[in-house]
Amino acid sequence: MSPEAICNLLKKRFGEAIVATAADTPHPCAVVRAVDWLVVARFLRDDPQLRFNMLRCITALDLVADNKLAAVYDLVAMHDKWAAGNREQGRASEQTGSVADDGGGLDYACLHIFAVRIEVERANPHIPSVAAVWPAADWHEREAYDLMGIRFDQHPDEVSDHDGTHPRRILCPDDWEGYPLRKDYLYPLEYHGIPGTTEYELTSPKH
């Protein structure tokens, strides 16, 4: 399916849960409302037309201009051409030319690629966890919390703090303060007696 067809299907099925779509960009995606994400995710995985069985990556973004945080989910549908068990038969019929070959001669072919984007308020960044839909999300969500501070609710590996629960940190130590990838992150000047750097003007050197 083309990204446009996927966008239309989602819009038709979920209506206002799909906030916006961008089908003809280099990175086609649909913006989904955070509260509906778990339902949409299950649909993306289970719908016989879509079958997005692999979650490739979750990227956390800091949208400073909109005062929002975003999570981008990159999905791919890997399609087993011969539906297990039928492999030998399938290969034989492929040689006679009766099956269309769309995977470069491999058993698996790429059905389609799509991305989902979820934007949440910076002050209250809650997104439902999809680790139950794609187990791959477990570590990606932990990383997104660790580095960007997006709180994934009902995460399988969660700990609580004064603001409620959040996934356990993964790359930084458990007692680390702040979320390093946010644009307004202040570099710590001290961590357990280890001095941080003060030599540089630590703002973004951009512009």
Added chain:
Amino acid sequence: MKNLILESQPDIYFDSELQQDLQTEEMLVNMGPQHPATHGVLRVVLRTDGEYVLEAVPHIGYLHRCAEKIGENLQPYQYVPKTDRMDYLAAMNNNQIFSIAVEKLAGLQVPERARQIRVIMAELNRLASHLVAFGTYGLDMGAFTPFLYAFREREMILDLFEMVCGARLTYSYITPGGVMVDLPEGFVERCYEFLDYFMPKIAEYNDLLSYNHIFIKRTANVGVISAADAIAWGLTGPVLRGSGVQWDLRKNLPYEGYEQYEFEVPVGMSAGGKMAVPAGWPDTVVPESVVVGDSWNRYAMRVVEMYWSALIVRQALDRLAPGDIIGKVPKNMKLPAAEVYFEGEGARGQLGFLVVGDGFAIPARVKARGPSFCNLSILDHVCRNCLLADVPAIVGSIDVVMGEVDR
């Protein structure tokens, strides 16, 4: 006891009343961060009951070097050396995939010769990386000799790289728009010489390690990952293919002209199966007691892939066209306000980069999706109910590079 309890029905060990009597006190075993079998600074906390592992929790982050934050402060060409240090055993592949992501974002054109050189470099580096995986996996399983053989051949590949760009580990050779310098005089001949020498060696590796009785005993039917699990956990590369999923981005979503090269994608098989090798080379028959998705299959994927990588290098050398090695790249390249996610087949799996531009020379965000990061996340799921001595066999067969896991 092992046959009776574990191999037939793993769960019975934990359920039946009879076994309750045999259970001993649970113990936490800390494996790493400097345990030699964990390939770097991976720490796994194992909850064990006697010799059985009940839970294996990986703790990562010991090598976290803020690669993504640094990406928000450097121009793409300056960031290329940083990608070297992610998967330091396959730096060319990292350079290549990051460069393609930037090219897609900025709309740069790459000359044909540069694309061919990139394929040569990426496949040679895949060979070097698989050789390390092969050698160190032998070490993990108690075989020292294969390691020396593997490093002998890897040394030759590193010499070739040194000839091209002066570096032996962190190359920064491939850059957005093309490659840094042209191939030196005599490189093509030396590369052919190396391939002639190398291809017969692969059968030697099989004799040395793949069909070694002890090695098969240690790896066959150990750490089995089903195809459905492999896909759900986002595993890629040899680990995914070892589980019987024939999926390779070089074929499925070709980039860098891979669709012009003839090669096949080997896939995990159970005992008696014949792995796909190029015509004229000895068959790689899967030995007894191996099942799809076990450690032996994951290991064998890398050995058999070496044939095809060597074949791709040869094809690329054959058709090497004269011409430019780098396209037009503006000095102070402004990245358009858009985002691009690109994934390519690295040595360990699919390496992905999401690059977000916002009209300035420095990207607003660079996200790296390391294949080792995703491959490692299944460790707990696989290690449950296995023997303590099998943990190194499983970790080794996943072949993680911690530089990429922690970034």
